[in-house]
Amino acid sequence: MIEPLIVIKGVGKRYMRGKQSVQIFDHLDMTIPRQDFVAIMGPSGSGKTTLLNMLGGIDSPSGGAIEFDGKRMDDLDESKLAAFRAGNVGFIFQFYNLMPMLTASQNVELPLLLTKLGPKARRERVKTALEIVGLSDRARHKPSELSGGQQQRVAIARAIVSDPKLLLCDEPTGDLDRETAGEILSMLQTLNRDLGKTIVMVTHDPEAARFAKRTLHLDKGHFSEKDFRQ
């Protein structure tokens, strides 16, 4: 049996909208095994992105517990959460979120500034990451000089450069045309299959969800599993 990477037990999330308390979900349970590639779908406001943020340690649950690699992470303080993110999680956003003043290689190097790696080791890691996403020849280009697909590849390289166990993708193809989206999703599949990365991807697009190993539907605070691969 594959050991779970993430275990969510009875997690709830509520927030205040004005004076009104809004419950997004309550007592949510989920287990994500290592090397899983799971797509999370659901209607707007169902809490997909909120769940993703909690898995990445940038949002905290109102109740319940989240375990990562067998350890509670929902009760860590701010600096420990930052260290957790730097060491274990790679984020891929819909709008790439690259630093406009940095070149592709500098953007990829950014998370490595938080490590103890020396300049040479960092350069090698950046080179490898850019090779994986097929952008070695664009290393010195700034984001404004790259297409949307290329920018998303740089964002993927940035996400994998510190070799995290978990990749969290929030609508990673939401801003791309169908063909480019297919390339990006294939790349995520490769990262999952060949490099063993566990991937959790939030998407509205059933076509994108087909690339995942399984798809969970989040609606009205509950999960249901569907298979879009057929």
Add this chain to the structure above:
Amino acid sequence: MTFIDLIRKNLFRKKLRTILTVIAIFVAFLIFGVLATFQNALNAGVEVAGADRLITTNRINFTLPMPIAYATRTASVSGVSRVAHAEWFGGYYQETRNFLVAFAIDPQNYLDIYREYLMPPAQRETFLRDKTSILVGKAVADQYGWKVGDRLPLKSNIYRQKNGSDTWDFTIAGIVSGDDARVDTNLVMFHYAYLADTRSFGDGTTGWMILKTTDAKENARVMREVDALFANSAFETETKTEQAFNKAFAEQLGDLGFIVTAVVGAAFVTILLIVGNTMMLTVRERTGEIAVMKTIGFTTKRIFALVIGESMLLAVFGGVLGIAMAWLASLALASAMSRFGPFAFSFDTALFAFALMALLGLFTGLLPALRAMNTDVVTALGRK
């Protein structure tokens, strides 16, 4: 790439905005550097004043004379080791606009007391021997290109000769330099006897006396006793420490310390607002990027350090340019401004400027850095 590279790239991502802000800081530090140098020039006399030197002037006003005989009587006061006297000549060279600080001095005693004036022994000997010779300060010699042995006709806006002439002819015996950059060498000195023998009025009087005391601790008593010696006479005296006298003399131009502080303070408050506002705007524009950095794993402390580092770099960049320009200006203006004192940019001014740069960077970066530090990642990412 390093954190410093990251700070630098952030700073120069909007070049025009950064350049305009740097110019504002540059101007503030240029003003500071030049005014501080000007103030230093005026205070140079105060700073190099001897602790064991006193100045005795006419009690009514230091421009009024006192009998030359006072020097001999003062020398007998206990605690006084040497007395010299000097007279203001009101001299100028060729035209009134070529105003000179010219003193008619009691040569031997004056040079023995003012040991900070340096010259070769042979030049000193020539000066002491020749009553019509003159010592020229290095600053004024450089200004007019005078050399030892040159003939120097000086006019006075106070005195006339007994023969009706307003011009005294001198031979330059020596060029005087200072043992410290702060020693003012913008002056000329000649024999009192030459003036006394030739002037048409002012017989038996001199301008002021310089008293060297055996110990600075004796100053207060000596001052009291000297003034008591001439109390109730036609020429009552007032004795002060040289430092107090020089300070009072410098303040004739107004309280320059206050003026410098007010001008520089106003400039800095303005710059503080400009730079602070720019930094705030910059951080506001980068809210999304800051959220992404936090997501990647940057701690709030690192985010704080990045923003403070940026404001520091901005302040240092503009400040160093401003101070460098002030230094160049002090070199260019040294000759023209020498009448106010040695116009030299000081190491202390540079040190103080660097402290101001650090404070400027800290104050202008503090609020934006706190704002960046407290950026809520979920909210900021949601807005993107």
